[in-house]
Each structure stands twice: as C-alpha cells, then as structure tokens.
Amino acid sequence: MTELTKISIVEDNEFARNALSDLLSQEKDFVLLGSYDSCETAFDETDFLNSDVVLVDINLPGINGIVGTEKIKNKNPKVNVIMLTINDDDENVFAALKAGAVGYLLKSEEPGKVIDSVREVLNGGSPMSPYIARKVLKSFHSFDVKSREYDELNEMETKILNLLSEGKSYNKIADEIFLSSHGVKYHIRNIYLKLRVNTKSEAISKGHKFRIIKK
Amino acid sequence: MTELTKISIVEDNEFARNALSDLLSQEKDFVLLGSYDSCETAFDETDFLNSDVVLVDINLPGINGIVGTEKIKNKNPKVNVIMLTINDDDENVFAALKAGAVGYLLKSEEPGKVIDSVREVLNGGSPMSPYIARKVLKSFHSFDVKSREYDELNEMETKILNLLSEGKSYNKIADEIFLSSHGVKYHIRNIYLKLRVNTKSEAISKGHKFRIIKK
DNA sequence: AATAGAACTACCCAGTTGGGTAGTGTGGTT
DNA sequence: AACCACACTACCCAACTGGGTAGTTCTATT
Structure with missing residues (x-):
C-alpha cells in the first residue's frame, strides 16, 4: 500500500x-x-x-x-x-x-x-x-409517526405489487405468474385492502414508501 | 448541561x-x-x-x-x-x-x-x-450508471405527477389545478415522454426512484 | 408577416381498471 | 358433518386510461 x-x-x-x-x-x-x-x-x-x-x-x-x-x-x-x-x-x-x-x-x-x-x-x-x-x-423513517398503518403483504402480493410497479397490466402479470387475470385481480384487491388504498397509483406509491417495491 | x-x-x-x-x-x-x-x-x-x-x-x-x-x-x-x-x-x-x-x-x-x-x-x-x-x-445513487435516462420535468409536470401518485384521476387533478381533463392529459403525455414510460404505474415508480415525487 | 413552440381544449376508441357479486375446490377446525 | 378461510375463476359494468389526431390561442423568433 x-x-x-x-x-x-x-x-x-x-x-x-x-x-x-x-x-x-x-x-x-x-x-x-x-x-x-x-x-x-x-x-x-x-x-x-x-x-x-x-x-x-x-x-x-x-x-x-x-x-x-x-x-x-x-x-x-x-x-x-x-x-x-x-x-x-x-x-x-x-x-x-x-x-x-x-x-x-x-x-x-x-x-x-x-x-x-x-x-x-x-x-x-x-x-x-x-x-x-x-x-x-x-429520510428513511419519515413515517415513524403514522407508520405501519398497513398490513404486511405476503409473498404473492409482494410479487404482484412489484410487477404492477413495472407498468404491467393484469393480463401480463397473469401470464407471468401462471394465473388467470381474475386471480391477479383477487390478489390486487387484497393488496389494496392491506395497504388501505383503492388505486394502483396509491398502491405503488405506498409500495415505494414502505420499500415493498424493490429496485 | x-x-x-x-x-x-x-x-x-x-x-x-x-x-x-x-x-x-x-x-x-x-x-x-x-x-x-x-x-x-x-x-x-x-x-x-x-x-x-x-x-x-x-x-x-x-x-x-x-x-x-x-x-x-x-x-x-x-x-x-x-x-x-x-x-x-x-x-x-x-x-x-x-x-x-x-x-x-x-x-x-x-x-x-x-x-x-x-x-x-x-x-x-x-x-x-x-x-x-x-x-x-x-441507496441514493443506485442509478449513477444508467442515470438521467429521462428529461427533467417542469413545475406543472412535477405537480401533476405528484397528484397522480396520490391516486387522483385526470378529472380530480383537473379540478384541483383549474384545467380541463384534456389539459391534464396533455401534461401527462409529456411526463410519459420525458420519463420514457407509457403507463401511470411506471411513471410513479420512476417518480419515486428519481425523487420527483415528494413525501 | 410568417413560423414555431408551448399550453391548452377537444373527440374517438380500444383496452384497463376497480368494485360488486358469485361460485369452486382445498385444507384445516370444531 | 358443518363451517370457515383461502386462493382462485368468473361475469357485469361504469369509470378511467393511453394513443392518435386535430384545433385554438398566445408568445417568442425570424
């Protein structure tokens, strides 16, 4: 050295x-x-x-x-x-x-x-x-006050939320994870429930905030 | 002390x-x-x-x-x-x-x-x-390699992207910033162009990644 | 005076989304 | 056996979205 x-x-x-x-x-x-x-x-x-x-x-x-x-x-x-x-x-x-x-x-x-x-x-x-x-x-814990105002997502939901964040439609996601688009919808509804949102946009925003969405 | x-x-x-x-x-x-x-x-x-x-x-x-x-x-x-x-x-x-x-x-x-x-x-x-x-x-500059693969958003676009991220529809945003929904759409199209995406989901994801979206 | 650009407004249209509701199969409880 | 939760399939429908195209007004440039 x-x-x-x-x-x-x-x-x-x-x-x-x-x-x-x-x-x-x-x-x-x-x-x-x-x-x-x-x-x-x-x-x-x-x-x-x-x-x-x-x-x-x-x-x-x-x-x-x-x-x-x-x-x-x-x-x-x-x-x-x-x-x-x-x-x-x-x-x-x-x-x-x-x-x-x-x-x-x-x-x-x-x-x-x-x-x-x-x-x-x-x-x-x-x-x-x-x-x-x-x-x-x-900047990492800007949510400590209102934190955890959502339920933990399971593996499937996390995966789907990540795919959603890439701009994929229900149909594309369905193809990718071998489900019907209805199945995808089923999980997305649960995601929205758990994250307490009712649009894809909010779900993705929360996903990023809570670092559920990777990348 | x-x-x-x-x-x-x-x-x-x-x-x-x-x-x-x-x-x-x-x-x-x-x-x-x-x-x-x-x-x-x-x-x-x-x-x-x-x-x-x-x-x-x-x-x-x-x-x-x-x-x-x-x-x-x-x-x-x-x-x-x-x-x-x-x-x-x-x-x-x-x-x-x-x-x-x-x-x-x-x-x-x-x-x-x-x-x-x-x-x-x-x-x-x-x-x-x-x-x-x-x-x-x-974790702040994970994009330094592929960085700036997008154009800077102006004030209006930044505002709209932030509103989008809150799950608001074109119509709600239009009301909020005193534009027609068409006007909102005009800006969103420019946002997509600048961010090189073509869905709201991707736009929001990129918005978070590049810290264009506040909160 | 002509041109070009932005910032809109506007309409069409296919495709996507979110909500509601309902049904099926499977596995675990009681 | 009855019940329930879970993961899924399924259908309806109104609203929203993204893309294409076009017109207007205003402002700045040439």
Whole structure:
C-alpha cells in the first residue's frame, strides 16, 4: 500500500482552495493532482479524472458542484466525490447524494475532519457531517409517526405489487405468474385492502414508501 | 448541561451486555438506566422508555431488535435508538433504519466508538459504521450508471405527477389545478415522454426512484 | 408577416381498471 | 358433518386510461 492517493480540489474561493491544498499536501501519502476554481477548468485537465478523491464545492460559478459531480461520475465512476459546502438544505443534500457524491461535509467542519474524511472514503466509508447524516437517516423513517398503518403483504402480493410497479397490466402479470387475470385481480384487491388504498397509483406509491417495491 | 444522559442496553449476550455496561458506566455524564437481555424484559421496566439513548442488538430472542425499535419509537419517539449488530446485509440495515434507528453500528467496531456514537447522537448526528454509511449513501445513487435516462420535468409536470401518485384521476387533478381533463392529459403525455414510460404505474415508480415525487 | 413552440381544449376508441357479486375446490377446525 | 378461510375463476359494468389526431390561442423568433 505504498500507492499515493491522488486528490483534486474544485473550489472557487481562493482562500479556501489554498487552505485545503496546504492541508492535504501535508499528508505524506496524499498527492494533490490539482486544484481548480471551476468544474470547467478541472475538466480541461485530462488528469483530473484519474483522481482517487475529488473535493467539490457545491456553489461554483458556471457548472455547479452537483452537476459537476454527475459529470465526473458519468465519465469515471471510480472517482470518489466528497461534497464540500455551506448548504445544508434538503434539496442540495439529496441532489448531491443522488448525483453520486460519496460524502457530504459542511464547511463548518474543522479542517482535520477533511483529512479524516478522505481516509474514510478510501476505506469504503461515507463521511458525512453529523447534521447531514441525521438528515439522510431521517429520510428513511419519515413515517415513524403514522407508520405501519398497513398490513404486511405476503409473498404473492409482494410479487404482484412489484410487477404492477413495472407498468404491467393484469393480463401480463397473469401470464407471468401462471394465473388467470381474475386471480391477479383477487390478489390486487387484497393488496389494496392491506395497504388501505383503492388505486394502483396509491398502491405503488405506498409500495415505494414502505420499500415493498424493490429496485 | 449538567443533565446526565440516560442510557439503556438491550443485548442478549451476557458478555457483550456487561462489557457495554461497564464501558458506558465509566463516562461521568452517562447514567445506565438498565440493561436487558430482551425487548420483553426491557418493556417491563417503565423507566426504559425514558432513556435518552438505547443501544439495541438486532438479533434478540423473542421480539427482535428491529421490531423492538419500532415499538420503542411508537411509544416514545424521543428515544434515540442505536442499532448494534453483526448483520450488515441490506435487508437488516434498511429495515432497522426504517424502523426508526438513528444510528447503526457493527459490532466489529472498537468499543470506544460506542461512546463516541452516543455523544454523536446527542449532538444531533447519526453514527454509522463506515460500511453502513456507504451502503446508505449508495441507496441514493443506485442509478449513477444508467442515470438521467429521462428529461427533467417542469413545475406543472412535477405537480401533476405528484397528484397522480396520490391516486387522483385526470378529472380530480383537473379540478384541483383549474384545467380541463384534456389539459391534464396533455401534461401527462409529456411526463410519459420525458420519463420514457407509457403507463401511470411506471411513471410513479420512476417518480419515486428519481425523487420527483415528494413525501 | 410568417413560423414555431408551448399550453391548452377537444373527440374517438380500444383496452384497463376497480368494485360488486358469485361460485369452486382445498385444507384445516370444531 | 358443518363451517370457515383461502386462493382462485368468473361475469357485469361504469369509470378511467393511453394513443392518435386535430384545433385554438398566445408568445417568442425570424
């Protein structure tokens, strides 16, 4: 493991960029491939996409950090992007994660945390500022209050709900699971009863919310 | 902040339970309310639900940790549950988070991490073992490869897709947004085009996957 | 002035869906 | 033997859906 970890920085604020550069350069096993003030200039550098870890600011002139992250991941999925930002609003956080960021740090974090985070990423972790981590976890249990206002689906029902969610009609599903369309309908009625809904749309929505629908 | 943090433990393995108890008792600002070998015995203790933080093992005889967590959160949502487990398979992780756990630690974690995690929870964070954190983040960008195989919806389309997901018919939606049902249909056709689908079911599924549908 | 696009309204039509109701067979209880 | 729940088949019917096609108005572009 004598390999150096290649790091790049995309941050438009010169002061912050230099501070990060200095910080990371001090680590003997890190090598700073480059630091850029925008995604555009970063992409001009062919070596940029060979980075192991890229720290990307979210607020950038031109292509913002979220779109930039998307582009990076599309061009080379192996690059690990850590989002570095002052924004902690839902929209940005989830958009960034959705774009493919593997970590999300608030700039209010102390500098040492950045080093730790890079190492955490290299070890297969996903560093998040505590506040972000909580936000992310909360997105999983948004239903804790009104939760379990439905009955558990059995295997057949789960299967059928999943097929429904793929846009298949009663008839197609019937073919697929060797039942008559009436049989499918029978199960769907039970699904609706258990989920307390009366349309396919609601059933699919609840299916996703309660993670009954895979994929 | 001279308040003591009340902690409880639910762990069936006696050795592990005692180790945790000893560990946590050494912190001056923590007070161990109780340690139990099952959810059942824990719930017998009325004070249990007054805990600030509860460490729950996932594999428990009788009521398992996930169902137990659900029960805890239903009875007192203020209790912060940290899941403590050897299981790192998807099903368990997501089920636990869904149940309302605010942290998820693998037992392979070093002991000091438990103390840190309790403090992190108290500070509004969500401690997760690195491996778990990565898993959780990944669940947000499972589409990074095939990503953006759809066009962005505009405001009206987003609104309509959300209404569709609630099981509303073209007519109901039309009433709600002051359009004719034909107008609604016009937008829905565009939604299907942009999402590259041709049924409501698929549209709703994609809407959830890409987080276009709120709630 | 002509063109093009969006944001609608509108009609046709086959196919799908949801609800109601009813019947069959099988297996398990009492 | 009587009863029941469950998984299914079956039919009716009104409402809804998706696709195709077409017309209107408004606004922006050329």
